[in-house]
Amino acid sequence: MKAFKTFATGIAMSAAMAMTTAAETTSMGVVVKIGGIPWFNAMEEGIKERAAELGVEAEMIGPTSADPALQVRAIEDLIAKGVDIIGVVPNDEAALEPVLAKARAAGIKVIAHEGPGLQNVDWNFELASSDGFGEAHARLLAEKIDGPGKYAVYVGSLTVPLHNAWADAAIAYMQENHPEIELVGERYGVAESVDDSRSTALDLIAAHPDLKGFLAFGSQGPIGAGRAVEERRKGGEIHVLGPFSPGQGRAMLKDGVISGGYMWNPAEAGRVFVTLGHMLANGEEITEGTEIEGLGVVSPDVETRNIITDNLLEINTDTVDELAAKGL
Numbered sequence: 402m403k404a405f406k407t408f409a410t411g412i413a414m415s416a417a418m419a420m421t422t423a424a425e426t427t428s429m430g431v432v433v434k435i436g437g438i439p440w441f442n443a444m445e446e447g448i449k450e451r452a453a454e455l456g457v458e459a460e461m462i463g464p465t466s467a468d469p470a471l472q473v474r475a476i477e478d479l480i481a482k483g484v485d486i487i488g489v490v491p492n493d494e495a496a497l498e499p500v501l502a503k504a505r506a507a508g509i510k511v512i513a514h515e516g517p518g519l520q521n522v523d524w525n526f527e528l529a530s531s532d533g534f535g536e537a538h539a540r541l542l543a544e545k546i547d548g549p550g551k552y553a554v555y556v557g558s559l560t561v562p563l564h565n566a567w568a569d570a571a572i573a574y575m576q577e578n579h580p581e582i583e584l585v586g587e588r589y590g591v592a593e594s595v596d597d598s599r600s601t602a603l604d605l606i607a608a609h610p611d612l613k614g615f616l617a618f619g620s621q622g623p624i625g626a627g628r629a630v631e632e633r634r635k636g637g638e639i640h641v642l643g644p645f646s647p648g649q650g651r652a653m654l655k656d657g658v659i660s661g662g663y664m665w666n667p668a669e670a671g672r673v674f675v676t677l678g679h680m681l682a683n684g685e686e687i688t689e690g691t692e693i694e695g696l697g698v699v700s701p702d703v704e705t706r707n708i709i710t711d712n713l714l715e716i717n718t719d720t721v722d723e724l725a726a727k728g729l
Contacts, residue, residue, distance in 0.1 A: 426456065426457070426458055427455075427456075427457045427458065427485050427486065427678060427679055427682040427683075428457075428458045428459075428482075428483075428484040428485050428486070429452070429457055429458065429459040429460070429484055429485060429486040429487070429488065429674075429675065429678045430459070430460050430461075430462055430475075430479040430482070430484050430486075430487055430488070431444075431448055431459065431460070431461045431462065431487075431488035431489070431490075431671070431674050432461075432462045432464075432472050432475045432476055432479070432487070432488065432489045432490070433461060433462070433463050433464075433489075433490045434463075434464075434467050434472075434490050434491075434492050434557065434561070434593060435463055435464055435465075435466060435467045435593055436461075436462075436463020436464060436465065437463060437465075438593075438620060438621060438646075439620070439646035439648060439649045439729075440620040440646050440667050441461070441463055441490075441667065443646065443666075443667040443668045443671070443728055443729050444461065444490075444667040444668060444670055444671040444674075445461040445463075445671060446668050446671065446728060447666075447667065447668035447669060447670065447671025447672040447674075447675075448460075448461050448671040448672070448674060448675055449671075450668075450671075450672065451671065451672040451674075451675035451676060452675050455675060455676070455679045457675055457678065457679055459674075459675055459678070461671070462475045462478075462479075467492050467557060467558055467561075467593040467594075468492070469491075469492045469493035469496035469497065469560065470496070472489065472491065472492055472493075472496075472497060473496060473497065473500050476489065476497070476500045476501065476504060477500060477503075479504070479509075480500075480503060480504050480507055480509065483507075484509060485509065485510065485678070485682050486509065486510045486511075486512065486678035486681065486682060487501075487504050487509050487510070487511050487512070488511075488512045488513070488514070488674045488678065489501070489511070489512075489513050489514075489516065490513070490514050490515050490516070491513060491515065491516040491519065491561070491562060492557070492558060492560060492561055493558075493560035493561070494516055494518050494519050494560075494562045495560070496560070497516075497519070497521075498519070498520060498521050501519065501521035501522065502521040504521075505521055505523075510523045510678065510681040510682065511523050512524055512525070512526070512674060512677050512678055512681070513525040513526075514526055514527070514670055514673075514674065515527070515561075515562070515563040515564075516562055516563070517531065517562065517563065517566065517705070517707050517709075518562050519562075519706075522706055523681055523706065524677060524681075524687060524701070524706050524707075524708055525705075525706055525707050525708070526670075526673055526677065526696060526707075526708040526709075526710075527563075527707070527708070527709045527710065528665035528666070528669065528670060528673075528695075528696070528710055528711075528712040528713075529663075529665050529710075529711055529712065529713055530709050530710075530711055531563065531566035531567060531569075531570055532570045533570075533711055533713070534567050534570070534663065534713070535566070535567035535568065535569065535570025535571035535574065535618075536570050536571065536574045537663050537713065538567070538571055538616055538618075538642055538643060538662060538663060539570070539571040539572075539574040539575050539578075539616070540574070541642055541660075541661060541662070541663075542571075542575070542582075542614050542616055542640065542642050543575065543578065543579045543582060545614065545640040545642070545660050546582055546613045546614050546640060548581070549581040549582065549611075550581075550582055550583075550611050550612070550613030550614070551582070551583045551584070551585050551609050551611050551612050551613060551614075552575070552582055552583075552584060552585065552612070552613060552614035552615065552616060553584075553585045553586065553589065553602075553605050553612065553614070553615050553616070554568050554571065554572065554584065554587075554588040554589070554615075554616045554617075554618070555588065555589050555590075555591055555592040555598060555601075555615060555616070555617040555618060555619060555622040555626065555643070556568050556588050556589070556590055556592055556618050556619060556622075557590065557592045557593040557618070557619035557622075558590040558593065559588070559590040560590075561590075561593075561619070564592070564618040564619055565588070567618045568588050568616070568618055571616055571618075572584060572588075582613070582614075585605060585609055585612065589601050591619075591622065591625070592617050592618060592619025592620075592621055592622025592625075592643070593619050593620075593621055593622075594621055594625065595621045595624050595625040595628070596625065597625065598617065598619075598621055598622045598623075598624065598625025598626050598629075599625035599626070599628045599629045600625075600629075601625075601626075602615060602625065602626040602628075602629030602630065603629045603632070603633070606629060606630070606633050606635065606639065612639060613638070613639060613640065614639060614640040614641070614642065615630075615639070615640070615641045615642065615643070616642055616643060617641065617642070617643035617645075618643055618644065619643070619644075620644060620645050620646055620649075621645075622643055622645075623641050623642065623643040623644070623645040623650060623659050623662060624645055624649055624650055624653070624659075626641045627641045627650065627653040627658045627659045628653075628658075630658050631653065631656070631658045636656060636657045636658040637657050640660040641658065641659045641660055642659075642660050642661060642662050643662045644662050644663060644664040644716075645659070645662060645664070645716070646667075646729055647664075647716055647720075647721045647722075647724035647725040647729050648724075648725040648728070648729060650716075650721075651721045651722070651725050654716070654717070654718060654721050655718055655721070661715070661716055661717045662715075662716045663713045663714065663715055663716065664713070664714050664716055664724075664729075665712050665713060665714060666712070666714065666727075666729060667729065668727070668728065668729065669695045669712070670695075672694070672695050673693065673694075673695040673696060676693060676694050676695060677693065680693075687699065687701050687708065688701065689701070693708075696708060696710050696712075697710060697712075
């Protein structure tokens with residue numbers, strides 16, 4: 402009988418320990434702009450990989466379209482589930498502020514990426530500064546065009562904060578340093594869709610015989626614009642630049658249809674989401690000199706809640722195979 406009691410007590414203790422461990426496991430959901438595209442597929446792999454390393458329960462939610470209302474709904478679902486951490490890559494900062502405020506009021510930590518203007522976050526992190534990223538692409542565009550002409554600018558949508566910050570920096574650089582290269586229109590919010598980017602590019606090519614380039618901020622923009630340039634046999638004459646998934650655009654890059662661009666590693670961004678989430682869940686503070694895997698030693702802006710680093714990767718014919726081999 403005594404042995405049975407000891408055995409039963411052991412089982413009860415084991416069960417209690419298991420329940421405690423389960424209760425202490427950090428849970429996290431990351432809501433991205435849109436699901437099913439290579440950029441966010443790579444980010445999801447990074448989230449899963451880092452979550453397994455740290456023992457975090459993490460999932461990525463990718464809406465079926467770049468509709469801010471779908472992001473709000475996904476965040477509402479995560480609040481209802483009672484997760485510890487919510488991550489977001491915003492399509493529209495203003496549309497998300499109320500639901501992120503609701504999450505924080507419920508005691509949920511909020512981490513953003515590509516949302517430098519968000520107020521209701523614990524931290525927003527970037528692997529590239531806005532000005533640096535935009536200006537790098539503008540310099541490359543001017544180098545490729547090398548003379549007078551016109552260019553068009555794409556963003557994911559007119560409400561995607563970081564895409565528009567990049568566009569602002571690129572346009573300002575071109576106006577100041579290369580006024581002979583004129584902007585067509587203001588900007589086109591099509592770069593989260595290959596089809597919309599392609600059809601807009603075809604229209605612009607037809608309307609502007611002196612069009613010499615596309616700056617496409619949004620991973621599907623260079624792909625769609627590249628297809629249009631390829632269809633019109635304008636490779637090498639019209640230069641397509643911007644961040645894109647190397648595996649998706651490698652063939653067009655090597656064929657001279659896409660001229661290049663810069664990116665950061667979306668898989669690394671996924672890992673940083675989980676790393677930061679795990680740190681916050683464990684009460685760790687982010688201060689001057691804190692070292693964060695994937696970001697390095699950081700200098701956080703406590704007032705704006707931004708952690709900005711520069712970890713740019715150039716996409717060109719020398720680097721694209723290596724980047725694509727990493728699953729990017």
